[in-house]
Amino acid sequence: MIRNVELDIVDLAYNGKAVGYIDGKVTFVNGGLPGERVAAKIVKTKRRFNQATLLRVLSPSSDRIPAECKHYDICGGCTWQDLDYSKQLFYKRNQVIASLKHIGGLDDVAVQEIHPSPDTFFYRNKMEFSFHVAENQDTPRGFVLGLHERGRFDRIFDVEKCHLQSEMSNRLVNFIRQKAADLRISIYNLISHQGFLRFFIIREGKNTGQLMVMLVSGEGKFEQKKELTKSLIEVFPEITTLVWVVNPTITNIAKGDVREILHGPGYIEETILGLRFQINPAAFFQTNSRQTEALYRTAIELAEIESKQNVLDLYCGAGTIGLCAAAAAREVVGIEIEHEAIEAARINARLNHIKNAHFHAGEVRTVMLGNEFQDRDFDRVFIDPPRAGMHPKALRRLLEIDAPRLIYISCNPATFARDAQLLTMSGYRLDTVIPFDMFPHTMHIELVSRFQKNG
Numbered sequence: 001m002i003r004n005v006e007l008d009i010v011d012l013a014y015n016g017k018a019v020g021y022i023d024g025k026v027t028f029v030n031g032g033l034p035g036e037r038v039a040a041k042i043v044k045t046k047r048r049f050n051q052a053t054l055l056r057v058l059s060p061s062s063d064r065i066p067a068e069c070k071h072y073d074i075c076g077g078c079t080w081q082d083l084d085y086s087k088q089l090f091y092k093r094n095q096v097i098a099s100l101k102h103i104g105g106l107d108d109v110a111v112q113e114i115h116p117s118p119d120t121f122f123y124r125n126k127m128e129f130s131f132h133v134a135e136n137q138d139t140p141r142g143f144v145l146g147l148h149e150r151g152r153f154d155r156i157f158d159v160e161k162c163h164l165q166s167e168m169s170n171r172l173v174n175f176i177r178q179k180a181a182d183l184r185i186s187i188y189n190l191i192s193h194q195g196f197l198r199f200f201i202i203r204e205g206k207n208t209g210q211l212m213v214m215l216v217s218g219e220g221k222f223e224q225k226k227e228l229t230k231s232l233i234e235v236f237p238e239i240t241t242l243v244w245v246v247n248p249t250i251t252n253i254a255k256g257d258v259r260e261i262l263h264g265p266g267y268i269e270e271t272i273l274g275l276r277f278q279i280n281p282a283a284f285f286q287t288n289s290r291q292t293e294a295l296y297r298t299a300i301e302l303a304e305i306e307s308k309q310n311v312l313d314l315y316c317g318a319g320t321i322g323l324c325a326a327a328a329a330r331e332v333v334g335i336e337i338e339h340e341a342i343e344a345a346r347i348n349a350r351l352n353h354i355k356n357a358h359f360h361a362g363e364v365r366t367v368m369l370g371n372e373f374q375d376r377d378f379d380r381v382f383i384d385p386p387r388a389g390m391h392p393k394a395l396r397r398l399l400e401i402d403a404p405r406l407i408y409i410s411c412n413p414a415t416f417a418r419d420a421q422l423l424t425m426s427g428y429r430l431d432t433v434i435p436f437d438m439f440p441h442t443m444h445i446e447l448v449s450r451f452q453k454n455g
Helices: 085-102 167-182 225-235 289-303 320-328 339-351 392-401 413-424
Strands: 003-012 018-022 025-030 037-045 049-059 126-133 143-148 156-158 197-204 211-217 241-246 257-263 268-272 275-279 310-314 331-336 357-361 380-383 405-410 428-436 446-453
Touching: 003 025, 003 049, 003 085, 018 037, 025 037, 085 413, 085 428, 126 156, 126 167, 143 167, 167 197, 167 225, 225 241, 225 257, 268 289, 275 320, 275 339, 289 320, 289 380, 289 405, 289 428, 289 446, 310 320, 310 392, 320 331, 320 339, 320 357, 320 380, 331 339, 339 357, 380 392, 392 413, 405 413, 413 428, 413 446
Parallel strands: 025 049, 211 241, 310 331, 310 380, 331 357, 380 405
Antiparallel strands: 003 018, 003 037, 018 025, 037 049, 126 143, 126 197, 143 156, 197 211, 241 257, 268 275, 405 446, 428 446
């Protein structure tokens, strides 16, 4: 039943929504901060909770600050930019504690203070911007290039200045928007799935200064390719490599097959903890480079690897954490489902002259059941799964390995708490949980933890 209400906001949920109560029933509000009295509209009622949208703030919180970004009210990115940063850290740590208690049944784990990000703005090393034919939007070009409006998949707004990546990226976005109009390049329509140019992606090596620009299109001939490439390189000589990628499907993701390297080697490099990593167009790489160094350093310190110990790196991606730990170990073995990531891990091992690291492509649960792993002993295990956490079969196989120490890195406190419960019920003790803020002004939380085998 849709109705207007007034309520007090008392907390922030893991999904970033504000929390209040109406007649004792929890109510999630899209907007508002703890300590505020707000007017809201209830748009959905379930048996256990209500969902509401913010109408206006009646009494603002002392923790509310002016948002830095001019696009804050419309953008779906930095939902907490109007909340004092110290309070962002406070609520993120509390959400880790709450997940462990209510999902994992672990209310006796001491969660350490959260590590703040070294940079609270311009910290991202990758951003994806979408093109869209703006049939019902007021734009002089007939299309937009930017980010999604909050809660909308079908509406993009023109970004003039985003505070997440770099000033260079803002100049690039504004340039490519105008150049695409000048060259009359066909623009993709998110609704009809017609048109050519779909995404504009920027990747930066924050520690190396290298810069990758990616143009993602649908199928078709890129008639303005040479002219656009020439203009980009002339105006932005800082570009290290320029790549054209084709996504022929209607799926709205900024991925596809590399059709052509238009400039440079087709990759950039970044340094983490003194090692050099090659980043190709499709490679996953932690988005906050400086905070990643702090997180990996902490994870390796918690592992306390000795020279004769074997290390297993599950969900290893491009091998970053395993390679950073390799100098302390006898051998590192990494497993990752993405074949491109495994190839990148092998390249990175060669790039850094690391010979004691080996990588296997395939699902973690499947590879660990292979003959090569049946009689292997591992002393330390790094686990860095996707948001869904560990697959139950992979977790069961991990328990069979019976490693004395596990280092679990998670980007989702809820699935981490679920897996932590199973590990602690199976003979492990969770003795360390340290949250890291990888994404200031958003609700996302990263953490690193240590499990020790009992006895």
